[in-house]
Amino acid sequence: MKQIILFTITAILAFGFMESNEIITVKGSDTMVILAQRWAEEYMRKHPETTIQITGGGSGTGISALINGTTDICNSSRPMKQSEKEKLKQRYNTLGVEIKTAKDGLAVYVHESNPVKELSLEQIKNIYTGKITNWKQLGGNDAKIILYSRENNSGTYVYFKDNVLDGDDFAPNAQNMPGTAAVVNAIAKDKNGIGYGGAAYAKGIKFLKIKKDANSIAYEPTTENVKSGDYPISRYLYLYTRSRPTGALKEFIDWILSIEGQAIVTKVGYFPVR
């Protein structure tokens, strides 16, 4: 028993002393934590003098930390809210700096056996607000549409609501799943389900082609289509800093926006901004 405790203490101490000089803290969106972690890993390999610490917790948590001064960079899958800028202004007399680092195409998925292949934004809105309730109305089977949505605190939820539902409320029978995996998992097992989220891959689901309105061409969420803006549901993933980055921070952010940093964006499954 004593030995275990001793060992633990030693281990903790050992880790405690393993710190180098330049430390950059990154906090925020769980969606982006993996992306940020890859950036950090790669960057630290090239710049051993810099240590980058990454924590998730959610976009809101990250922005709070930025406001509270516990993080240098906050990553967020949604733009900053007015109330949050307000708080930054109050403390630091700045509105913060917004850095767009990647684009994320929000895919709409259905079960692979579903005959429906494409939808317009209008149709998606009607489905999620509860105006269209049967797949037959969309040229599919005669079956009730089962709605899968995200939890209302996620950036994805807010984005989808603001931009696809034009701010309208989701139908109350939309099931709120805690993450993309849960949505994908549910759709793969639900013949009549529809869901949205990042371009996650799994057996049993397929991505719908989306068109802006009834008369335009439908596009798949591929890299080219998202990058060109043809695919109509895409969002940016942001980094926020309190003030214009300088020094080590600037170097890191510049590197993220460089070809190398953007290559990692592609690798993780998002779309580069440049």
Next chain:
Amino acid sequence: MKNKFLGSSITTLSALSALIIVLAVVVVMGEIMLGGWSTLTWEFLTGAPKEGMTSGGIFPAIFGTFLLVIIMSIIGVPVGTITAIYLSEYASQKSFLARMIRFAVNTLAGVPAIVFGLFGLGFFIQFVGSGIDKTFYGTQLKWGQPNILWASVTMALLTLPVVIVSVEEAIKTVPRELREASLALGATKLQTIWKVVLPNSITGILTGGILAVSRGAGEVAPILFTGAAYFLPHLPTELSDQFMELGYHIYIMSTQSPDVEATRGIQYATTLVLLLLTFGLNFSAIFLRYKLRSRAIR
């Protein structure tokens, strides 16, 4: 005739219910064993998550869980033990104070885990933590945010009744003659407790600690917003760091991972690790309690 039918159906039904329970346990255990066994390798136990958490191991989560329960025990076991000593050695059963404390312990045992989480957030983080920050760190935020210390304290509170009940039970088995002998030899009450009662109830304290640890390792709701992190590239080094935890890892891997198919094995194996951990702890507690009871009979 009718009575006979009723009789046999009652007997059958009750036996059937017992069978259902056993079957449920076997099915859940079997499913997780089968699903997780092949992924459960040494590398899995000692490696960190890799490639966006779609491969690699769960060492940071195991480490975080251990750290959590160790800090929790350091806080909870002494407090629980002293409370049990008070209840069994000092307080008279009818005194108002003792009844109040007993009532508090029972209530504490019934408070939902998620409410402990809320309390941890509202009290430890927002009130105590922020208070410390304001007093010592100015505007700098250090303790006023989720971290392993607040998560551990919250968990210690949740598991406190487990420790108290278990220690009290153990103290009760210490024969009265031993105490009387000690007192008769001129030892004070404190000396008697320290030298006679406590050494004789060490198994009970250990049992309480183990049960608390097993409970603490399995609860996720209290740490959802008091310190658990989705992913950390480094192990926690300070009490003010966040940490990864096995139960929380299961939750996020099964609901939030970017690639469900690729991580299926990881989800099952993590669940298996957590199950094995809690079972190991529970069984050692049961074993200790068994030893304790047999001594009590003697």
Next chain:
Amino acid sequence: MKNQLGRNRKNLLHKKFRWSEFLAEKLITLTAFISFVFIVLIFIFVFREAAPIFSSEEKKVSLIQAGEVQETYGDVEENNSPITSNQTSALETSGSEGDASLSNLTGTEWQPVSEVPKYGLLPLILGSLKVTLIAIFLAAPIAILAALFTAMFAPRWAKELLKPAIEILAGFPSVVIGFFALIVLATFVQNLFGFEYRLNAFVGGLAMSLAVIPIVFTISEDALTAVPKHLSEASLALGATKWQTALFVVLPAATPGIFAAILLGIGRAFGETMIVLMATGNAAIFSTQIVEPVRTMSATIGAEMAEVVFGETHYNVLFLIGALLFLFTFTLNAIAEIFIRQRLMKKFSGN
């Protein structure tokens, strides 16, 4: 016993006053008091964070002047995509906090992130009740019958199989049950009954019953075995069969304890978070259908608290839900305790 001991000693010889003893006793008493202090603190702090809902609202003044725009860095050429989330100011549904007046709280809609946030608690309360009732209706008969089995009929080997099974079941972390329900049970139930929704109140309740069974079983079995032996012996001596004794003598005598067991089971199910968070679909539908997805109070807190802005109305409402949960389980436990104590009284008077 100890007091008697103390008293005897006092009579025999004068107790010498010792500072160390005195201090130790005070310190021990103080430490024992911690549990009580924290119960009070939980009460205060959970309610404190919920309280701003009921106080009058203070209007916030905007510090940002018109035309002031957030700086950007490393910008890229804008594509002509009509829908990208850079329309920060154009649409900001998530920005408004909304009010939490009583009429809003008693509404039937839970849409906390909306242009007009709706904090209707009714669907959540109904959701919690639905799952709890399903769980207890499934768990209580099984657990009580199994307890009766162990207490009255079971051969030794069966007892030795059932007891560890219950211990193991009680040791299952709720996240493990939630995981099992999410991945395996939901699909199994859907294939079996052909439910429209894979995740629904029934699946949640079924999974929850796994968590409730050990509690109901343990306390019921305790109550059944505590029934004085002379009662069952008298019954058997009068020629009643074993099952007659079990059903008409032992079971009625243990009723208060079994009732307490059910109450504690309800309390557990009502407050449990991880299982419902993972297995119920979390849709705040205001209906009594049991095969529809539900959103429970505890799952709502678990899912939304992590990313809510501290101090906002939404945050306060989540604490209010927590306060309600606390009150409800507190009351249940208090009632259960009265029943258990009654049973103990009966037992003692029976002797």
